Amino acid sequence: MNKNKLYLSWKWVDEQINTIGDKLEVYPQLEFIAGIPRGGLIPAVMMSHAFGIKYISYSSAKMLPSDLRKKTLIVDDISDTGTTIAEADKLKFITATLCIRRGTKTLPSISGEQFDDDRWLVFPWEKLDSVPMQDYLVNKK
Numbered sequence: 001m002n003k004n005k006l007y008l009s010w011k012w013v014d015e016q017i018n019t020i021g022d023k024l025e026v027y028p029q030l031e032f033i034a035g036i037p038r039g040g041l042i043p044a045v046m047m048s049h050a051f052g053i054k055y056i057s058y059s060s061a062k063m064l065p066s067d068l069r070k071k072t073l074i075v076d077d078i079s080d081t082g083t084t085i086a087e088a089d090k091l092k093f094i095t096a097t098l099c100i101r102r103g104t105k106t107l108p109s110i111s112g113e114q115f116d117d118d119r120w121l122v123f124p125w126e127k128l129d130s131v132p133m134q135d136y137l138v139n140k141k
Helices: 009-027 041-051 058-062 083-090
Strands: 005-007 033-034 073-079 094-101 110-115 120-122
Touching: 009 041, 009 094, 009 110, 033 041, 033 058, 041 073, 058 073, 073 083, 083 094
Parallel strands: 005 120, 033 073, 073 094, 094 110
Antiparallel strands: none
């Protein structure tokens, strides 16, 4: 993995949220929004406020009956490998990410910017000196 980093700004986050918001017109039935911990929490809350959609926790969303899952937007910061979004897809949620990597195995229903390189993306809510740690939760003991 290329260790170069790209520091994303709050302005960039707002732009991606607006882009996603423009694409939500095809989902007028949305009733709930949830963020995938950790990266999706902040953008999901921001979208909840911006679009007037009730926020619920991701664990609560997973307990919803299937008819309500189709009315729930699950948000993450990025679809990098696509593993996290694939789980939400299997559960029949509508999904959104602020950005995607070219080559992600699972595309969200809606996304913001696509990145075609391997730079480590540092979101504004992360520490500036964050260490690139792909799949850090998988390798944790």
